[in-house]
Amino acid sequence: MSKGSFPIKEFEGQRTPFYYYDLDLLRETLDTINREAGKHEGFHVHYAIKANANPKVLRVIRKAGLGADCVSGGEIEACVKAGFPSSKIVYAGVGKCDWEINLGLDNDIFCFNVESIPELEVINELAAAKGKVARVAFRLNPNVGAHTHANITTGLAENKFGIAMRDMLKVIEEASHMANIKVVGLHFHIGSQILDMGDFHALCNRVNELQDELERHRIQLEHINVGGGLGIDYQHPNRVPMADFKAYFDTYASRLKLRPGQTLHFELGRAVVAPMGSLITRTLYIKEGSTKKFCIVDAGFTDLIRPALYQAYHKIENISSDEPMEAYDVVGPICESTDVFAKQIDLNHAHRGDLLAIRSAGAYGEIMASGYNCRQLPQGITSDELT
Numbered sequence: 001m002s003k004g005s006f007p008i009k010e011f012e013g014q015r016t017p018f019y020y021y022d023l024d025l026l027r028e029t030l031d032t033i034n035r036e037a038g039k040h041e042g043f044h045v046h047y048a049i050k051a052n053a054n055p056k057v058l059r060v061i062r063k064a065g066l067g068a069d070c071v072s073g074g075e076i077e078a079c080v081k082a083g084f085p086s087s088k089i090v091y092a093g094v095g096k097c098d099w100e101i102n103l104g105l106d107n108d109i110f111c112f113n114v115e116s117i118p119e120l121e122v123i124n125e126l127a128a129a130k131g132k133v134a135r136v137a138f139r140l141n142p143n144v145g146a147h148t149h150a151n152i153t154t155g156l157a158e159n160k161f162g163i164a165m166r167d168m169l170k171v172i173e174e175a176s177h178m179a180n181i182k183v184v185g186l187h188f189h190i191g192s193q194i195l196d197m198g199d200f201h202a203l204c205n206r207v208n209e210l211q212d213e214l215e216r217h218r219i220q221l222e223h224i225n226v227g228g229g230l231g232i233d234y235q236h237p238n239r240v241p242m243a244d245f246k247a248y249f250d251t252y253a254s255r256l257k258l259r260p261g262q263t264l265h266f267e268l269g270r271a272v273v274a275p276m277g278s279l280i281t282r283t284l285y286i287k288e289g290s291t292k293k294f295c296i297v298d299a300g301f302t303d304l305i306r307p308a309l310y311q312a313y314h315k316i317e318n319i320s321s322d323e324p325m326e327a328y329d330v331v332g333p334i335c336e337s338t339d340v341f342a343k344q345i346d347l348n349h350a351h352r353g354d355l356l357a358i359r360s361a362g363a364y365g366e367i368m369a370s371g372y373n374c375r376q377l378p379q380g381i382t383s384d385e386l387t
């Protein structure tokens, strides 16, 4: 079984656990995104900064020319600081605070993705107070179910996100009477870790129907934003180190009918950064239970919460040992029974001190770390710094 290649010698001097970011893989991924999206007229990719806001990572993504997708004022601040042009910043979220809206207005961001009429009214008022016109897109809930984990579907009628499709004309009409609002687009986001292109195809059909309806009312919008959600292969990080960007962009190019001059915007998070990150953790103890062996490591769900929160699978490798495989439960030190990274997985025979790599952890890893149990936050270390 092949393992990832890691600079083990350089790892030895680091405080564990830490995130290791392979920036070569990130740059290769960004090149592929630019190449595949660039084949289609009017495609614009924004990086969903909530997946990983490490400044060293943001700098690489900004250099590749991607825009940014923010879901909080803090994220707007982080991407402005990282040098993303505000003309490429979109800002979504069901509960935007006044200071966050003001921050977006002060920075003249590309677009607010608006999720309700009360929010639209507040943006109009705050923009008026500044003598500005806010550019907004309405986030519509397309009632398209993504075939992914229930906690990460967002496009069903029962979810808290977005405005119901039947209200689309009503909200556009209301906005047309607001002096400090300019409606520039429609926004959608159906969920995350989506591998079935059929789900995106279903979204395209829905967008086409809505655009036909707009056309009947002689409404034309500058852009459509279809959100993110493209998934990666968590099972085979070595064999499949990159999401299928070609299939993804080609699906939209062939299925979504853009109107003349319209641009199509994407908000990719996970697919950009997940594969390039690994959580590196040290084996503290091998404990022989009555029926199984536990590999107790120094990382816990405070460092990577996805397995505990979403029952997510991450491939784990013992990068310090080539000895024969054995089955282990890999568990952390936190006082909760959900602090388990994997049950009954095969690892090369493990000893105290061995380093394990928990793979595909570059998205929703470091950024979701917490200080529960008064634990230190894990650091993010890049390949550029080590080699």
Ligand SMILES: *Cc1c(COP(=O)(O)O)cnc(C)c1O
Pocket: 048, 050, 051, 069, 071, 092, 189, 191, 192, 193, 227, 228, 229, 230, 267, 268, 269, 270, 271
């Ligand atoms: C989380 C989120 C994204 C990114 O989702 P990924 O699955 O990481 O690609 C994009 N847009 C919005 C509005 C989001 O909330």
